[in-house]
Amino acid sequence: MAASSTSALRLSEPDRAMLDGSQGPADQLAMRIVSRMAAVVGAERLMDITGAHIDSSLYMGEATLEFAEKLAGLGAQVKVPTTLNVSGVDEAGWQEWEVPASWAENARLQMIAYERMGCTPTWTCAPYQLEQRPEFGQQVAWGESSAIVFANSVLGARTERYPDLMDICAAITGRVPEVGLHLTPNRAAQVHLQLEAIPRELQEHDSFYPVLGYVLGGIAGDRVACISGFDVEPNEDQLKALGAAAASSGAVALFHIPGVTPEAPTLEDAFQGREPEEQIKLSKDRLRTARSELTTTPGTELDMVVLGSPHFSLAEFQSLAPMLKGSSKHPKVQFLVTTSRAMATLAERAGLLDPIRDFGGRITLDTCILTTPMLPETIRSLMTNSAKYAYYSPGLLNVSVAFGGLAECVNSAVRGKIVQENGIWQN
Numbered sequence: 001m002a003a004s005s006t007s008a009l010r011l012s013e014p015d016r017a018m019l020d021g022s023q024g025p026a027d028q029l030a031m032r033i034v035s036r037m038a039a040v041v042g043a044e045r046l047m048d049i050t051g052a053h054i055d056s057s058l059y060m061g062e063a064t065l066e067f068a069e070k071l072a073g074l075g076a077q078v079k080v081p082t083t084l085n086v087s088g089v090d091e092a093g094w095q096e097w098e099v100p101a102s103w104a105e106n107a108r109l110q111m112i113a114y115e116r117m118g119c120t121p122t123w124t125c126a127p128y129q130l131e132q133r134p135e136f137g138q139q140v141a142w143g144e145s146s147a148i149v150f151a152n153s154v155l156g157a158r159t160e161r162y163p164d165l166m167d168i169c170a171a172i173t174g175r176v177p178e179v180g181l182h183l184t185p186n187r188a189a190q191v192h193l194q195l196e197a198i199p200r201e202l203q204e205h206d207s208f209y210p211v212l213g214y215v216l217g218g219i220a221g222d223r224v225a226c227i228s229g230f231d232v233e234p235n236e237d238q239l240k241a242l243g244a245a246a247a248s249s250g251a252v253a254l255f256h257i258p259g260v261t262p263e264a265p266t267l268e269d270a271f272q273g274r275e276p277e278e279q280i281k282l283s284k285d286r287l288r289t290a291r292s293e294l295t296t297t298p299g300t301e302l303d304m305v306v307l308g309s310p311h312f313s314l315a316e317f318q319s320l321a322p323m324l325k326g327s328s329k330h331p332k333v334q335f336l337v338t339t340s341r342a343m344a345t346l347a348e349r350a351g352l353l354d355p356i357r358d359f360g361g362r363i364t365l366d367t368c369i370l371t372t373p374m375l376p377e378t379i380r381s382l383m384t385n386s387a388k389y390a391y392y393s394p395g396l397l398n399v400s401v402a403f404g405g406l407a408e409c410v411n412s413a414v415r416g417k418i419v420q421e422n423g424i425w426q427n
Contacts, residue, residue: 009038010045018173026076030172037166043177051134052082052171053127053151055143056164057114058371059088059107067165068113071172076117079174081132083122085144086311087111087366090374096362097374107372117172123366124340126240126310128155136262139182141170145251146310146388149243152254154236156262158182161253181254187263188272189256191220195229196281203231205424206319207405209238210387211291212282213245218290219280222251226270228258229282237315244310245387288425294390297400300417303379305329305409306369308338309386316406317343317352323410324359330416334379335361338368359413370396383412 017023018031038046059065088107089099115121122130127142128150134140134157142148142159151157160180162170170176180186193216195203202208216225225246234242234257246252256264264270307320320337329335337356339347344365347353353363369375370392383402384390390403402418412419 009035009043011035012046015046015175024075026071026074027172029071029074030076030169031175033166033169034173034175034177038177041177041179043179045178046175047139047178047182049080049141049170049174049176050138051080051140052078052167053085053140053142053144053147054082054114054119054167054171055085055162056168057084057110057119057123058086058164059103059110062106064164065106065110065113068110068168071168072113072116076172078118078171080171082119082171083124083127083130084114084119085123085147086125086368086371087123088372090364090367090372093364094372094374098376099372099374103373114168117168119171122340122342124311124342125368126150126313126340129311129313129340130342139176141167141176143167145247145253146240146244148253149247149255150240152181152187153243153256153261154239158187161251185272187224187254188274189226189264189270190223190277191225192271192276192279193219193225193227194279194281195227196283198229198282198284198287200231202284202424205405206238206241206385207291207403207408208287209234209241210245210385210390210403211287211294213242214249214294214387214391215282215287215290216242216255217246217248217250217252220246220250220252220255222253223277224254224256225252226256226258226264226267226276228267230257230260233260235315237313240310240313241387245391248388248391284425291403291425294387294403295401295420296394297381297402297418300419301381302333302383302402302412302416302418303381304334304336304375305383305413306336306338306389307385307406307409309368309370309384309389312337312339312343314343314346314350314352317347318350319406320410321352321355323407324355324361327359327414329360329413333413333416335359335413336364336369337361338364341365369393381418383409383418385409
């Protein structure tokens with residue numbers, strides 16, 4: 001139920017001090033926005049948070065830069081530990097791509113503004129890969145859809161879907177509306193997806209989880225979902241891929257897997273004792289059809305293989321490196337991995353970046369092909385192991401896409417054409 005004013009919102013004395021300007025103009029501006037949004041969503045009160053992840057750090061034009069510099073100029077400082085999502089530019093490597101100098105400079109200025117506000121310059125869409133991450137039950141304000149679903153589902157932290165500009169205001173005030181997924185009753189599963197006769201071998205394959213997430217998002221929309229019927233325990237990168245896909249094809253911010261995710265030791269726990277609104281069986285045929293939908297390219301022409309949406313983890317570098325040794329990419333195909341500066345540092349120390357360079361590939365830090373104008377117009381056909389990339393790239397980048405597992409992506413880069421292995425999906 002939405003409200004039309006802040007009259008129903010009961011503010012604490014510290015909240016009122018911020019709102020009336022006693023704590024300075026930056027806190028006042030941020031609290032005005034937080035309290036107004038609280039009224040819009042019908043919140044009766046605000047609540048404390050212990051951390052934030054800021055999506056509005058991404059440069060998207062002059063308005064986002066102006067807002068960031070306005071806050072920084074007013075002396076804004078975040079009140080909770082705050083990480084930053086991808087930037088609009090790879091500061092160290094943007095000149096290697098088609099990024100306009102004016103875009104790079106504005107993106108850099110926006111990065112500086114957020115750092116001035118006390119945010120940690122993590123520049124990643126996968127802040128859960130960092131050493132300091134929220135724990136079970138902690139209340140946080142996270143932006144970036146794939147990070148939100150991971151925080152709620154895999155870590156068991158609690159966050160609503162915080163939009164750009166609202167997220168930094170939450171970090172500055174340390175307060176958010178007490179609504180939605182911050183509250184236990186709203187975290188109960190509503191829809192039940194049951195895996196039906198899915199072979200264990202397929203459940204163990206890296207391509208299974210992006211496809212499952214793509215299906216989940218289409219079915220659940222913005223509802224909380226529970227998925228049962230696993231014969232394996234997915235690892236964090238598989239859960240990452242599942243959640244990122246579900247937050248792209250739908251607006252999933254929380255899913256449960258009994259015995260895997262923190263709030264669902266059992267199926268009954270996932271639903272908090274309630275009956276599902278909807279129950280759907282997922283067969284291999286349905287998943288196979290979904291997998292084919294993620295490929296939009298009409299032929300086998302290939303210009304680029306791109307990995308790392310969400311950002312590549314250390315474990316993913318460890319999986320990729322052995323696949324590349326002793327081979328080289330085809331001269332006409334570009335091979336790109338996007339990751340964070342933190343993961344790249346760890347991978348470099350472990351000797352995992354040299355195999356990519358020797359293969360002829362490149363590593364881009366702190367940004368994403370979907371958020372910076374880095375790709376030349378000659379790139380018309382991409383291949384990726386990310387359902388998120390596959391879902392968004394045709395519309396955002398005007399390219400056709402082929403989806404495949406990590407090994408398929410590497411094999412395609414070597415052969416210079418799209419090669420999709422259907423065996424594990426057909427048997």
